[in-house]
Amino acid sequence: MGFADDHLIPLVDEGLGNSAHLVDLGDGRALAVDASRDLRALRAAADRRGLTVAFAADTHLHADFLSGAVQLAHDDGAAVLASAAGNRAFEHTALADGDETDLGGLTLRALATPGHTDEHVSFLLLDGTRELGVFTGGSLIVGSAARTDLLGAERAEELARAQYHSLRRLAELPDTTAVWPTHGAGSFCSAPPGAERTTTIGAQKRANTLLAAPDEDTFVRQLLGSLGSYPAYFDRLGEINRRGPAILRAAPGLTALTADQVRSLLDQGAQLVDVRPVADFAAGHIPGALSIPLREAFATWLGWLLPDTTPLVFVTGPGQDLAEIAWQAWKIGYEGLAGHLEGGMAAWTADGGPRERIDLLTADRVAERPVLDIRQAAEHGAGHIPGAVHIELGDLASRSDAAPKGAVVACGHGERAMTAASLLQRAGHRGLAVLDGGPADWAKATGRPLEEGA
CATH class of the missing domain: 3.40.250.10 (Rhodanese-like domain)
Structure with missing residues (x-):
């Protein structure tokens, strides 16, 4: 088959700063790369083209979201493609460096590119012998390379040195090869600011300061010096992704709760999360509530500030999307959603509940x-x-x-x-x-x- 630009469909999660990719293979089947557990956008894109996902590839054991690959295998019969070094505990095609998968006209070749994680692979998409593009996950990204401290500060330098060699391996690809990273601007796994989420090998050889580093030691100093903090939940998800996230039998949702039920749950240790806009929370909120306004970055701050073992009760405002709250929580492994206060603050006040303001x-x-x-x-x-x-x-x-x-x-x-x-x-x-x-x-x-x- 010929490969046109519109055969590649990027699916950007602005809140996490990530891009999944859906590749139309031209025969009614598709390849999904680094799909999230929240498959709504991917499903919509596949449905628009009448595609069934036949392959689900993961570049690494993700720390910032739960993978959707296991769900795609369950729902669509997709073959899961992943690094053999990841020791995943579910059925998958375990790929070593250089292994190829026939996609039916196109070929996907696994390239070992450790650094961001130990078992990281990139996936080179080939049309015959021609390199179309490479899915680089958290290896080479636009203007940088993804962080190397997710497995502990004590291993950050070792993995940064691995990242150095991985980037130089990728830089040996032809300059015209497209680069399709997973991590991009806004990701706590990477990433310098900027609007571009794709690039080429040639563009990165000209503009990426890490690729321009004169030697390995300089590269390591630059990369480690650029690392900031990252959300606490990152320390949990890699192992869940190795075991395989639980299959979702239905879309997650939020149960409606009365004011009395909310009080009872709070007495039992539940955490109240108020997702209303800033001005609404300032004007009056339930004492002890944590304000995390519902927006693209909602999952990041939920996962950073609250444990995943505490039942969560949500306070919402008129018109806010309950499904969006649930999906953002579930995609990072927060499944203990007790429900939402039916009627919001008006119901709380009518029931005599106290309020605070800021x-x-x-x-x-x-x-x-x-x-x-x-x-x-x-x-x-x-x-x-x-x-x-x-x-x-x-x-x-x-x-x-x-x-x-x-x-x-x-x-x-x-x-x-x-x-x-x-x-x-x-x-x-x-x-x-x-x-x-x-x-x-x-x-x-x-x-x-x-x-x-x-």
């Missing part, structure tokens, strides 16, 4: 109040309100005592700051406020420059 301040009202910046270290270093105390949101629960009293909490826009303020309020802080906006808004409102550096 002030939401525009940038011109911050004045001389202490500021707590809860963004990632790189964001903070690029420009923050002078004198701001910096504690990353992911560290805040264990460091709440270090937060200034009566702080104005700041992030880039307000969503993460409200999450942080709700954590602090739950820990006993009072008089908190959240900056409606970010440091750039403060600089514009005050005419004062931001401060750079740690």
Whole structure:
């Protein structure tokens, strides 16, 4: 078959910063690469073209989402293609370096590219002897290479050295070879900012600073020096993906709960998650609720801040998508979803439930109040309100005592700051406020420059 550009269908998860890929094989069958457990977008793309997924390939044991490969094998009869070194505990075609799979006109060749993980492979798509493109997963990505510390800080350098050799192996492919990474901008597994999610070998040889490193030691220093923090749930999912996620027999959902049922669940140790927009949470929320506004990054912060063993009760606002909440939770292995408060805050208030609030301040009202910046270290270093105390949101629960009293909490826009303020309020802080906006808004409102550096 001839391979046209529209035979490759990218499926971008903006919240996790990842791309799965669906390849139309031209005969009613498809190849899925690095598909998530949330298969809604992939199913829709396959249905539009009348495709059945015949092959499901995973480049590595993913840490940031549960793989959909086992589900595709169950539902579609897809053959799962994965590295033999991954020792997966479910039926799959175990591939060693150089092994090829006939896709019916096209060929998929496994290339061992360890670094991001031990067992990482890239998949080279061939039309005869012509290299069409390579699915690089968390090896070569646009402008960088994926992190090498997911198996522990003590192995980060060893894996960075493996990553060096993997990238140079990939760079030996023809310059015209397309590069289709899984991790991209927004992924905590990688990745520099930028809009591009695909590239070519030639473009990366010209522009990727890691590929331009003059030697292995320089590469290792650059890669390890670029690593920031990553969500706590990353430490759990690799092993679940090795064993194989549980098959979903039906789409996940949320049970409707009365106010009394919510109280009972909270008494038994459930966690309340309020997914309403920042302004709604600020105006009034149930005491002890954690604010995680429902948006593309919802799963990241749910998995970073809460254990997967605690039953979760959700407070929603009018029109919010209950299915989206459930799918975002399930794709990272959060299956203990107790339900949602039917009728939202109006039902809680009508039942006599108490409320708390948090002030939401525009940038011109911050004045001389202490500021707590809860963004990632790189964001903070690029420009923050002078004198701001910096504690990353992911560290805040264990460091709440270090937060200034009566702080104005700041992030880039307000969503993460409200999450942080709700954590602090739950820990006993009072008089908190959240900056409606970010440091750039403060600089514009005050005419004062931001401060750079740690």
